[in-house]
Structure formats: C-alpha cells, structure tokens
Amino acid sequence: MSVLVNLPAGFQTRYFTESEGDVMPQVERRENMLVIPVFIRTFEREGATFFKWFTAEIKFRGQAFTDYAKLLLQAAPDIRACFYGTPEQQGEMRDDATWEAHRQAVRSAFPKTPGELNPSAARWEALKAKFWQLVDDATAEVGKTRADLPDYFSDADMFAFAVENGMSEEDVALYAQQFTAISLDLLHNSRNWKELFE
Numbered sequence: 001m002s003v004l005v006n007l008p009a010g011f012q013t014r015y016f017t018e019s020e021g022d023v024m025p026q027v028e029r030r031e032n033m034l035v036i037p038v039f040i041r042t043f044e045r046e047g048a049t050f051f052k053w054f055t056a057e058i059k060f061r062g063q064a065f066t067d068y069a070k071l072l073l074q075a076a077p078d079i080r081a082c083f084y085g086t087p088e089q090q091g092e093m094r095d096d097a098t099w100e101a102h103r104q105a106v107r108s109a110f111p112k113t114p115g116e117l118n119p120s121a122a123r124w125e126a127l128k129a130k131f132w133q134l135v136d137d138a139t140a141e142v143g144k145t146r147a148d149l150p151d152y153f154s155d156a157d158m159f160a161f162a163v164e165n166g167m168s169e170e171d172v173a174l175y176a177q178q179f180t181a182i183s184l185d186l187l188h189n190s191r192n193w194k195e196l197f198e
Contacts, residue, residue, distance in 0.1 A: 008109050010101030015089045020052045027065045034060045056082040076110040100190040138175050155179045
C-alpha cells in the first residue's frame with residue numbers, strides 16, 4: 001500500500017522522529033486520527049531488509065485511507081502542516097537558513113493535485129543551474145574548471161581566483177554584476193549562498 005521514496009533534498013530530519021521496522025509500515029486509523037507513514041525507505045542490516053519512515057498524524061475526516069496515493073492528495077495540507085514543524089522549529093530553521101529549503105521540500109513532496117508542480121522549487125533549481133553555469137563560464141575564461149575551485153567559495157573568493165588567474169578587470173566587473181544579480185535572486189527567493197553548494 002505505501003510507496004518507497006527518498007528523502008527530499010532540504011528536508012530537516014533532525015526535527016522529526018524517524019521510525020524503523022522489518023515490515024512495510026501501513027496507514028493506521030486510531031479513533032479520530034490517521035497515522036500516515038511517509039518518506040518510506042529501505043536499508044539493509046545483517047543481510048535483512050528493514051524500513052525507515054517518518055509519521056504524519058492528522059485528523060481523520062473521512063479520507064480514503066485504504067488508497068495511499070489518494071490519501072496523500074486528500075491529506076496534503078494536513079501532512080504539510082505536520083512537517084512544517086512547530087513555530088519554534090520553524091524559528092530555528094530560519095536562524096540556520098534552512099527553513100525555505102525545508103518548506104519547499106515538504107511542499108513538493110505532498111502536492112494537492114496529481115502532477116502539481118511547485119513553482120518555487122522550479123525557480124530555485126533554475127537559479128542554482130544559472131549560478132553553476134556562470135561559475136563554469138568564469139573559470140573557462142581563465143583556462144580553469146569548477147574542479148580548480150574549493151568545495152565552497154564566496155563571491156569575493158571567486159573574484160580573487162579570477163584575478164589571480166589573469167582575468168581582466170573589465171571581465172571581473174561583468175561577472176561581478178552577474179553574481180550580484182544571482183545574490184539578489186537568492187534573497188528574493190528566501191534562499192542563501194550556502195545552499196548553492198548543497
């Protein structure tokens with residue numbers, strides 16, 4: 001009945017209790033509550049297959065809980081609310097600059113209609129692709145590749161690298177404008193520079 005999925009990128013597992021067992025978890029009705037296993041994954045231990053999952057506990061409102069896919073659609077707003085976490089957890093995620101990635105991961109994982117796309121997640125993926133294309137273009141200008149850069153770098157590090165490797169001041173200024181535009185796009189999308197490297 002339940003389906004196997006990977007944890008979405010950006011989902012902050014530390015705020016939620018993970019369960020495990022040797023049997024595929026199922027949806028349970030407990031009086032006026034539904035206990036829904038989600039993000040079900042398998043793993044091996046000593047040659048045996050086990051399952052890990054997180055649980056959403058929501059009010060039972062007549063949802064078709066014997067049809068897992070239909071239930072996820074019907075209960076999407078309640079499941080999202082469950083995994084958005086408490087206001088305190090949201091505050092901590094905001095402090096850690098992980099809230100927006102977590103929120104979008106949950107939103108994308110639980111669409112309200114079949115095939116619903118998350119435009120915020122799509123914008124983020126496009127912005128991330130634009131950033132890395134710009135990095136590739138800038139490094140190619142000086143005969144280098146992304147592999148020549150450290151695993152993490154700031155825009156200042158990038159410009160210093162460009163100058164050290166012979167990029168002209170005019171080209172540095174042009175790339176600076178483009179990286180500044182990306183930084184502004186990050187702010188407008190409630191994302192941050194660090195997330196570009198995850």
